[in-house]
Amino acid sequence: MLSRLGNLEQLGLSLNQLNRSILPYLGALSSLKSLDLSGNNLEGCLPSKELANLSKLEVLDLGYNQLNGSLFLQDLCNLENLQELDLRRNELEGSLPPCLSNLSSLQLLDLSENRLSGQISSSLISSLTMIRFLSLSYNRFEGSLSFSSFANLSKLEVVELSVLNGTHVDGDVITYPNQLEVETESTPWVPKFQLEVLHLSNCNINKLTGTIPSFLSTQYDLISLDLSHNNMKGNFPSWLLENNKRLKMLDVGSNSLAGSFHLPPHSNNLTALFLDVSSNHISGQLPENIGLCLPNLRYLNMSINALHGSIPLSMGNMSELFSLDLSRNNFSGEIPEQLAMGCISLETLKLSNNRLQGPVLPTHSNLTQLQYLYLDGNGFTGRISAGLFKSTHLWILDVGKNNISGRLPAQIGNFSELKWLSMPGNYLEGPIPTEYCKLSLLSFLDLSQNGIFGPIPSCFDLSLKFLHLQGNELTGLLPTALSKISSLVTLDVSDNYFSRNIPNWIGTLQNLRFLLLGGNNLQGHIPMQLCQLKNVSILDISHNNLSGPIPPCFGNMTFGRARITDFSTFVFYPWSATAGLDIELPGYRIEVSVPFIRGRMTKSEEEVEFITKKRSETYKGDVLYLMSGVDLSWNQLTGEIPPEIGYLTATHALNLSHNQLSGPIPETFSNLKQIESLDLSHNRLSGEIPPQLTELYTLSTFTVAYNNLSGVLPDMMKGQFSTFGETSYEGNPLLCGPPLKSCFSTSPLPPSMPTMAGDKDDGNDIIFYACFSVSCTMSFLLFIALLYINCYWRGLYFYFVDACIDSCYYFALDSYYFALDNLRKVFTRPRA
Numbered sequence: 002m003l004s005r006l007g008n009l010e011q012l013g014l015s016l017n018q019l020n021r022s023i024l025p026y027l028g029a030l031s032s033l034k035s036l037d038l039s040g041n042n043l044e045g046c047l048p049s050k051e052l053a054n055l056s057k058l059e060v061l062d063l064g065y066n067q068l069n070g071s072l073f074l075q076d077l078c079n080l081e082n083l084q085e086l087d088l089r090r091n092e093l094e095g096s097l098p099p100c101l102s103n104l105s106s107l108q109l110l111d112l113s114e115n116r117l118s119g120q121i122s123s124s125l126i127s128s129l130t131m132i133r134f135l136s137l138s139y140n141r142f143e144g145s146l147s148f149s150s151f152a153n154l155s156k157l158e159v160v161e162l163s164v165l166n167g168t169h170v171d172g173d174v175i176t177y178p179n180q181l182e183v184e185t186e187s188t189p190w191v192p193k194f195q196l197e198v199l200h201l202s203n204c205n206i207n208k209l210t211g212t213i214p215s216f217l218s219t220q221y222d223l224i225s226l227d228l229s230h231n232n233m234k235g236n237f238p239s240w241l242l243e244n245n246k247r248l249k250m251l252d253v254g255s256n257s258l259a260g261s262f263h264l265p266p267h268s269n270n271l272t273a274l275f276l277d278v279s280s281n282h283i284s285g286q287l288p289e290n291i292g293l294c295l296p297n298l299r300y301l302n303m304s305i306n307a308l309h310g311s312i313p314l315s316m317g318n319m320s321e322l323f324s325l326d327l328s329r330n331n332f333s334g335e336i337p338e339q340l341a342m343g344c345i346s347l348e349t350l351k352l353s354n355n356r357l358q359g360p361v362l363p364t365h366s367n368l369t370q371l372q373y374l375y376l377d378g379n380g381f382t383g384r385i386s387a388g389l390f391k392s393t394h395l396w397i398l399d400v401g402k403n404n405i406s407g408r409l410p411a412q413i414g415n416f417s418e419l420k421w422l423s424m425p426g427n428y429l430e431g432p433i434p435t436e437y438c439k440l441s442l443l444s445f446l447d448l449s450q451n452g453i454f455g456p457i458p459s460c461f462d463l464s465l466k467f468l469h470l471q472g473n474e475l476t477g478l479l480p481t482a483l484s485k486i487s488s489l490v491t492l493d494v495s496d497n498y499f500s501r502n503i504p505n506w507i508g509t510l511q512n513l514r515f516l517l518l519g520g521n522n523l524q525g526h527i528p529m530q531l532c533q534l535k536n537v538s539i540l541d542i543s544h545n546n547l548s549g550p551i552p553p554c555f556g557n558m559t560f561g562r563a564r565i566t567d568f569s570t571f572v573f574y575p576w577s578a579t580a581g582l583d584i585e586l587p588g589y590r591i592e593v594s595v596p597f598i599r600g601r602m603t604k605s606e607e608e609v610e611f612i613t614k615k616r617s618e619t620y621k622g623d624v625l626y627l628m629s630g631v632d633l634s635w636n637q638l639t640g641e642i643p644p645e646i647g648y649l650t651a652t653h654a655l656n657l658s659h660n661q662l663s664g665p666i667p668e669t670f671s672n673l674k675q676i677e678s679l680d681l682s683h684n685r686l687s688g689e690i691p692p693q694l695t696e697l698y699t700l701s702t703f704t705v706a707y708n709n710l711s712g713v714l715p716d717m718m719k720g721q722f723s724t725f726g727e728t729s730y731e732g733n734p735l736l737c738g739p740p741l742k743s744c745f746s747t748s749p750l751p752p753s754m755p756t757m758a759g760d761k762d763d764g765n766d767i768i769f770y771a772c773f774s775v776s777c778t779m780s781f782l783l784f785i786a787l788l789y790i791n792c793y794w795r796g797l798y799f800y801f802v803d804a805c806i807d808s809c810y811y812f813a814l815d816s817y818y819f820a821l822d823n824l825r826k827v828f829t830r831p832r833a
Contacts, residue, residue, distance in 0.1 A: 317343030556645025630654030707732030
């Protein structure tokens, strides 16, 4: 039926589920001027041949499909009337085809968000004389591009060349080598265009000099400008705001800009909506009139700079502001009441890691739309004021690492939308309110390092994934309500006063990856159910009163052998937003995306403290998800170490010290190929140290001190063992070999005994045998003579025999010590 529509000029079929089967019938529409097939299910190669007969086609939109393969446009390049070609958001590969220069009427070319690579040809760019809109962003282009190739494109209004490098996708960073480099100062040139949109994020602008493009001083119609992630130097370009009265978005974040943040002298009519100056070296104070100059601002990010002073009171005039980030600066004073009362549209407020004081929020706060509040790492004091409880729509509340005191506020239980509650490192006290059991959406809870006491509420059956309660004064038993939290990834209740046995239900938490129960009063045996935690990678049950043997089933646990991707579903993203800025230009509409994070909790925020290499380490982000370790130290465990422990091949740390373990060190420990810290000290281990342990080349900390080990140390000059000193083996009196002392006694001989000098074995042997022969001969002759001699000579004979016996005795004793000395040299001589 389509083929009958010979006079059809415009056909819009976007946002459907059409596939390639419709393409053959479109070739019959000979009068077609506009074809929109965006947002469908078109797959495979680009349909150049199917559309080659549409000679009158002016607009072709195939964006937002699944087209892949090479960007082959040979047939489409023959469409001389084509004015707009939109292929964004596909999976097209290859380089830009030179035939694009044949499209002399082309005004819009959008190839963004594909997989195109290679260099961008300057000659191709300069040949597009009619181009108004050019978007090549988020591909994999490389090489250097001189921006002077755009100089003669007088109709140019939009240029987007931003590079997909360092972009966060699901918490990870995607990087590509050989980035695109844009040079604007190589040759003198004067632009003939007046741009309205320029996006050059992550383009290594003027890589050698880092200067801000000078041609921007000739631009007066800019609406959206993105120069972020370019390592540009110099002062903040306030002249951009002064020259471009229509500027709505300015992003110069993640550069090396310095100096003060100044606003133009005549800035009362600025229309800026989005301003990002984060991750630079801006110093000084914010202008007092910033709220008067930018009353329409919706997004302001000045985090990670060196700003100081107080937060300007005029910010209370920014009634349209929905996101404010001033974190990681040196702001002091209190949060202005004008801000808390006037910024009624504020959804995100991030003031972390400053030097702010006073109450968490002013008492008369009116931030009723607030969803994400980050105030951690400051000096807020006193009780949490009533102003906070007016923000009933909070998703994220972080007031950790302050000086907040008083009891845990029960009113937080009324925040029914709360997903992330973080209050560690304060002076909060009292029991955990039972009102918190109403937080049915809560996924992250951190109340660690406070003075909270009492039991965990038995109603605590929330949808938690991360629970941190360490460093408090909690008592009683671990409630069975925790067994209902099947989604739990982290359970850290260390350094409290929990007692009784480790509950058997702990094995039902199949998603548990980090279990820390150390520093409590837990008793009894280690339950076999603990071995059911197949995905656990960090286990700490140290500093308790556990007894009995180590379960052999520990060898069945993963401890780091599970892939990180297996736990990606447990990562919590409350919200990741992209602010859309629609720009109307004659003939078409541009949707400019201004990415920012309103608030989220990813694996990069999760922290776990674990003792390894004899020091406490905080593991965070990807490092945490790569770490694995077992700490059973400072208990009363008995029996032999199960050989199955040696099957934990991905474990980085193993601590079994300060127990009552006996028996030998298992030879299977040689399988711990990734072990970095191994502590078996202060036990009752016996036998020799297995020589196979010298194959552990990643080992940096090793100790078996204060056991009952014996024998000669293995070849400790091999591999990592050559770095371990005497302290790694001390307290084992029957151990010998370097770096310990000799295996045999080296005390001096008694003074009355003659000492042998040198190592001349032959000379000593001759003396010994000569004396022995003479003594025997003389004894025989004297015996015969004494039969005929009187009693006087008989007395002399007996005296002489006694003297010879004494002489032979001392010679024999000297030979014995001489042999022992030779044996010592043999055992202590280094092997080749």
